Amino acid sequence: xxxxxxxxxxxxxxxxxxxxxxxxxxxxxxxxxxxxxxxxxxxxxxxxxxxxxxxxxxxxxxxxxxxxxxxxxxxxxxxxxxxxxxxxxxxxxxxxxxxxxxxxxxxxxxxxxxxxxxxxxxxxxxxxxxxxxxxxxxxxxxxxxxxxxxxxxxxxxxxxxxxxxxxxxxxxxxxxxxxxxxxxxxxxxxxxxxxxxxxxxxxxxxxxxxxxxxxxxxxxxxxxxxxxxxxxxxxxxxxxxxxx
Numbered sequence: 248x249x250x251x252x253x254x255x256x257x258x259x260x261x262x263x264x265x266x267x268x269x270x271x272x273x274x275x276x277x278x279x280x281x282x283x284x285x286x287x288x289x290x291x292x293x294x295x296x297x298x299x300x301x302x303x304x305x306x307x308x309x310x311x312x313x314x315x316x317x318x319x320x321x322x323x324x325x326x327x328x329x330x331x332x333x334x335x336x337x338x339x340x341x342x343x344x345x346x347x348x349x350x351x352x353x354x355x356x357x358x359x360x361x362x363x364x365x366x367x368x369x370x371x372x373x374x375x376x377x378x379x380x381x382x383x384x385x386x387x388x389x390x391x392x393x394x395x396x397x398x399x400x401x402x403x404x405x406x407x408x409x410x411x412x413x414x415x416x417x418x419x420x421x422x423x424x425x426x427x428x429x430x431x432x433x434x435x436x437x438x439x440x441x442x443x444x445x446x447x448x449x450x451x452x453x454x455x456x457x458x459x460x461x462x463x464x465x466x467x468x469x470x471x472x473x474x475x476x477x478x479x480x481x482x483x484x485x486x487x488x489x490x491x
Contacts, residue, residue, distance in 0.1 A: 262300035267307055269294055274313065274323070274409050281325040281413045285314065311406050326414055328466040335459035338407045339452045342388075345404060346435065346451035347444040349394035357394050358440060361387060365436055369429050377420055387432065418462050431457065 260268075273279040285305065287298045294301065305321060308314040315324045326334070364387040371379035388408070392401045408415075418424055431454045438446040 262296045263303035263307075266290070266294045266296055266300050266304035270304060270308060270313075271409065274412070277412070279323050281323050283323040285321040285323065312410055313406070324410060326410060328463060331411075331414065331459065331462050331466060334407055334410065335455060335462070338404070338411070339455035339459070341400060341404050341407070342455050343448040343452035345392055345395040345397070345400055346439075347448035348397055348400075349391050350439050350442050350444040350447035352396065353394055353439050353442060357390060358436075360390055361436060361439065364390070365429075365432050368432060371425075377416070377425075380425060381416055384428070414462055414466075415458070418458060418465060421461060421465060424461055427457070428454075 270279070279285075287301050287305070290301045290305075291298045305314055309316075309321075313324055314321060316322075364383045367383040368380055368387070371377075371383065392404060395401065431450070435447060435450045435454065438450055
């Protein structure tokens, strides 16, 4: 689903709509990462527009929770442990609902595509290829959302998935999480093959809830390290991704 479908004027997109969509694309590709400093003048050059549509797009992105003001500067949002605890229960409900809807109208062709992506995830997990796994995982969830065929629901889920993208990448590098995630997808696929909406919803909610548990532990450990070694937090801030 294109970002321009998130409430922008789809038929006649304005310059602000185009900046908004391209910003979404840059978040997906991580050309703009969490903590990236956002300057109107630089973004205007990047997207080849004036500063006015950039300002309007940034206002909308801030409403989406993708941009935040920090220390007088505007930056790509970074999730804290509190933010994770607030967002993931919502994501579990929304993605569970999407899985139920998808199961009820799942085509044989879509199932075959999901199964192919699942096989890629299994292979990349065995080889510890985190990049390949993440790409297959992202596509798996995107296809599942498409199958739900509910644009307002998809819009909300996609927004939350962009906010949590970097943390999900960190989580998938944790020992054992690859294999655990593959097993969860296997169970979900079985429910989808049976067109069992209730079971698909339950399994998807458990999948997201488990991700939440793993992230919470990882973030707690990070906070403990930062408290013990204060300079490490400053070093990570200095190394925050910059936009191109």
